[in-house]
Amino acid sequence: MTHQLAVLVHTPVHSAVAGTLSYVSELPLTVGSLVRVPLGQRELLGVVWDAPLDSPAASFDPQKLRPISSALDGIAPLSASWRQLVTFAAHYYQRSVGEVALAALPPQLRDLSTQQWGRRLKRHAKAGAVGEPALVDASELVALSPEQTGAIAQFNTNSGPFLLFGATGSGKTEVYLQCVEQLLVREPDAQAMVMVPEINLTPQLEARFMARFAPMYGDGAVVSMHSGMTPAQRLKSWLAAHSGAARIVLGTRMAIFASLPKLKLIIVDEEHDPSYKSGEGARYSARDLAVYRGRLDGAKVMLGSATPSLESWHHSRPAAEGGRYLRLVMPSRIGSITALPTAQGDTTRLVNDAAAASAGLPVVRRVDMNHQPKHCVFSPPLLAAIMERIARGEQSMVFLNRRGYAPVLHCADCDWKSECPHCSAYRVFHKIDRTLRCHHCGYAERVPRACPACGNPDIAPMGRGTERLEEHLAELLLEVRRPNSVSDQWPEGEPVRIVRIDADSTKLKGELQAQLARVHSGEVDVLVGTQMIAKGHDFRRITLVAAINPDNALFSSDFRAPERLFSLLMQAAGRAGRDADISGQSEMWVQTFHPQHPLFEALKRHDYPAFAAEQLKEREQAGMPPFSFQALVRAEARTQEVAQGFLSAASAAATRMAQADQLLAHLTLYPAVPMSIQRVANVERAQMLIESPSRAALQRFLAAWQVVLHATRKQPEGRGLLRWAIDVDPLAI
Known part of the structure; x- marks a missing residue:
């Protein structure tokens, strides 16, 4: 006896074979089972799917249908809620269901033979046992602040979804840990998903979760999922999550499609980050799908950020005004005594610089570049402040969201510029390897000895990137020496140590972790970098953050540019003063030609609610999202x-x-x-x-x-x- 099956394979929405295809099997297979099926001359991985209601398959002659090649034994069928999530995502984002479903599965599922599967599953079964929760010494328990306790209490007594609006350094990660811990104690087989926007933030979060949960549930209880893992690592994590052996899954946006049959909690950290939106294939928003998946699985959803997206902020307005999320507010840093603006609805309380300092957040100092020496990169007051931090043995961070040495190479005689021959963009000058490199198509060539247009040998860089900033800062601090260090590891009298962290300096595997370790150890005096260092990292020794030339986004044609700039500056400011012992000394310096701009006024007060209210008012008047x-x-x-x-x-x-x-x-x-x-x-x-x-x-x-x-x-x-x-x-x- 043969059984007719509807099977999804990876086919684009515009192809003639989009949708489910009909096959036959000698054995009845449950919907959601993974199978290998022939398609043309190839053999593809497929998923047994729910037959469409209008399917003409019943009229097919079973003798004319091709049989499946094999079924992947030892893997439980994908759940109905997972299949519904994939179907919704495909329909909403206008892709085929097969394309979304198969792209969500580990690539190595397509490659392993039956014998390899047997060996892999045997190893997985040995490593997949989860022990009973171990007792934790009460002396190791973390003391929570009143704001953290209140947020957790509201989370436990309401259904959500929740928006955790907490200042940088207010202890949002500890709230995540506490919520996950309470869930696992309350429900023995429950699973939790914690998402971060970027791969480079995963190791730091994984270390904290492993330290908390590995002693209780074993090393295999916490797994990661992101595109930086090898295919074998991704498959191992996916199998652990799918089988229920992994209790906690940490990952980037791709983790939203992980198969977690016992999912009860979804946390989206830094929910405002645009990295949660995919830029290719099915252009889905993992943050939005997290809210939908929580409803499907009956799981609670918590979105966390110090600068929420305006969509999430709007959805978290009071329920009487149409809000759908419950806003949890933690406006103070750990150890602070004065709260920051805590707008709920239309109520906003502002604070001045002194209050911000006592609250532990950095004092924001705006430098009017119109009154500084012409063409100076570091204003004299900012340079003096950086030297003062070095003299005290503290660290500074200089932020510029542009990598490379200079964005353009320019000839003053004929106005030639280093345009990319393949793109409508300029090639960036990288001094380290003397190349002109296009950051869009990757085309690179050696820097010419003279202008290709007129032969003028005097071609010069225009503008600045992080490479040039690092070089210039090293020149300015050439005569400065390090003070007597707290640790004997770094003797006094040495030159100032400057480290640059961007996409170019961290290309090699493990280089980012090595550079961050140098910063954390105190070896580095000044950290120069792009947005890679501006968010998510817990730098305990940094007390000064400087933003160089952030004006470009103030007058952009993109209506989201002010939101992104404010978020980035607030996140960068949050890297300063995270150690409670020195937080009162922390500062955020902003060099701008428009110091009176409303965005910088709100930044000076650390007043996200006021900034969001103004932006939402403008968007409502213009009919922009979230009002359209x-x-x-x-x-x-x-x-x-x-x-x-x-x-x-x-x-x-x-x-x-x-x-x-x-x-x-x-x-x-x-x-x-x-x-x-x-x-x-x-x-x-x-x-x-x-x-x-x-x-x-x-x-x-x-x-x-x-x-x-x-x-x-x-x-x-x-x-x-x-x-x-x-x-x-x-x-x-």
Whole structure:
């Protein structure tokens, strides 16, 4: 007897075989089982799926259907809630279900043979046993602040979702640890997921969770999931989570699709971070899917941040005003005595610099660069402050969100600039290896000896990146010597030690951890870096943070730029004064040509509620998210005319279609325009924005428009088109 199965394989939404395919099996297989199936000349991994209600498979002759190749024995079927999460994500973000489902599984599942599977599962079974919770010495228990205790109490007595709004250094991570610990004690087989935005933040978090939970549940109780792991490591973590052996899963955005059959708690740390939004394939938001998954699995969801996204902040307004999240507030740093602004609804209390200092947060000092020496990089007051920190044996951090030596190499005679021949962008000058490198397509070449256009040998860098900043700072501090150190490991009288941390200096495996270890040990006096160092790290010795030239985002065409800048500066400021013994001395210096800008006024007071209220007011007046919903359709072709022509033709066809079905009543389709960087790797890029005050109306339109987009590509307007994609809820326009 044969059994007919509906199987999902990795196929794109526009292919002729999108959706489930029909196969036969000699054995009945549960929905959610992993199988290998033939497709054409290949053998692919597939998932037995729920048969669609309108499936014509029942009319097929079973003799004409191909049998599955094999089933992956020893792996429990994927749960109904996991399948529902994948289905929702695929439909909402306009991708095929098979593409999302198979991309969520470890790549090595596709490669291992049956014999290899047997050996792998045997090793996994030996390592997967979880012991009984061990007793913890009461002397090792962490003393919680009243704010932490209150937040945990509200979390335990309400259903959520929750937004934990806590100042940097207020102890949000300890709240996460306490909530996870209480869950595991209360429910013996429960699982928890804790997400971080970037891979480089995972080791620090993993160390804290391992120190807390490994003595109680064993080393295998905590696993990580991120793209920086090897395929074997990812498979091992996935199997541990899927089997229930792993009680806690730590990971980046990809972890939201991990199979955790007993999931009861989801924590999204730094929930405002744009890294939670995928930039390729299914362009999903892991933060938003976390809230949806919590509802599917009956799990509590906590979003945490010192600078929440404006969407989450808006959703956490009082329930009487339509809020859907419960806001938990921890406005004070650990050991502080004075609270910061604690807006709940429309109530906001401001504090001055003295109050901020007593609360443990750094005093914000704005330097008006209009009154400083012309072309100076470090203003004299800032340089003096850095020297003062060095003299006291403390550390400083200089933040500039631009890597490389200089963004452009320039000829003053003929105005030549180091443009990339393959992109509509400039190649960045990297002095260390004397290269001009495009950060978009990767094209690099040696720096020319003379201007390629006019032969002038005097070509010079324009602007500054972290490389040039590090070099310039070393020149300014050349005569400064380190004081007598608290530790004999670093003797006095040595030159000042400056370390740069960015994507270029941490390319080699383990280099980031080594550099961070030097900072934590006190070996480094000044840390220079990009946003890699501005968030998430617990630097205990840093008491001064300086932001160099943050003005670029103040007048950007992107309506989200002020939100991102304020968040980044607040997060950077939070790296200073995290040690309670010296927190009263900490400072945040901002060098700007616009010191009276409202953004810097709010930053000076550490007043996120006031900044958010002003931004939300502007967005409501302009009809921007979260008061409207958006989708971008991006097209790529060899010429800009083809890319824009495809979008314009699809828009015209959509207008005719929508008018017949009255789908355009609540939608606005904007004209096709080039993207801000319109050419990357010799591919021209265009985009078109669709906006609606109704999420449901936008989704109905996008679902119906898929057919139009596929049909348009087959028309003359679509010839030469390379690819197109829909980005729902885009973060960059």
